[in-house]
Amino acid sequence: xxxxxxxxxxxxxxxxxxxxxxxxxxxxxxxxxxxxxxxxxxxxxxxxxxxxxxxxxxxxxxxxxxxxxxxxxxxxxxxxxxxxxxxxxxxxxxxxxxxxxxxxxxxxxxxxxxxxxxxxxxxxxxxxxxxxxxxxx
Numbered sequence: 001x002x003x004x005x006x007x008x009x010x011x012x013x014x015x016x017x018x019x020x021x022x023x024x025x026x027x028x029x030x031x032x033x034x035x036x037x038x039x040x041x042x043x044x045x046x047x048x049x050x051x052x053x054x055x056x057x058x059x060x061x062x063x064x065x066x067x068x069x070x071x072x073x074x075x076x077x078x079x080x081x082x083x084x085x086x087x088x089x090x091x092x093x094x095x096x097x098x099x100x101x102x103x104x105x106x107x108x109x110x111x112x113x114x115x116x117x118x119x120x121x122x123x124x125x126x127x128x129x130x131x132x133x134x135x136x137x
Contacts, residue, residue: 021070028066032059036093040103053113060090060117068125074132083122090114 064086072078091111098106125132 021066025063025066025070028063032063032093035059036097036104037100037102040105053109056110056113057117057120060086060114061121063089064118064121065125068121072125074129076126079122079125083118086118087115090118 064083067082067086068079072082093114094106094108094111097104
C-alpha cells in the first residue's frame with residue numbers, strides 16, 4: 001500500500017521528512033505533554049528556582065518558534081492564532097498538573113515563564129519574518 005505523496009513529500013525537497021517543521025513542532029509538543037505527566041516524586045528536588053523558570057521559558061520559546069515555522073505561512077493573523085493557542089496551552093498545562101493525581105501543583109510563575117517564552121518567540125518571529133520569508137515572495 002502506498003500513501004499519497006502529500007503525506008510524506010516535503011515542500012522543500014532538500015528537507016527530509018523527520019526535519020519538517022510540522023514534525024518537529026508536533027514532537028516538541030508531545031515532549032512537553034510527556035514531561036508534564038511525570039509524577040512529582042520522580043522529579044529531582046531543586047532549590048534552583050531560576051533554572052526551573054528558564055526551562056519553562058525555553059520550552060515554550062522553542063514550541064512557539066516551531067509552530068510558527070510550521071503553520072504561520074508568514075501571516076500575522078495565523079501567527080496570532082498560534083500564539084493564542086500556545087498561551088492557552090501554557091495555562092492549561094498548569095491546570096493539568098494541578099488536577100492530575102501525579103503529585104504536582106500548578107504554579108503561576110511557571111505559567112508566566114511559559115507565556116513570556118511564547119511572547120518573546122512571537123516578537124522574534126515578527127522581527128525576523130521579513131528576512132526569513134524573503135525568498136518565498
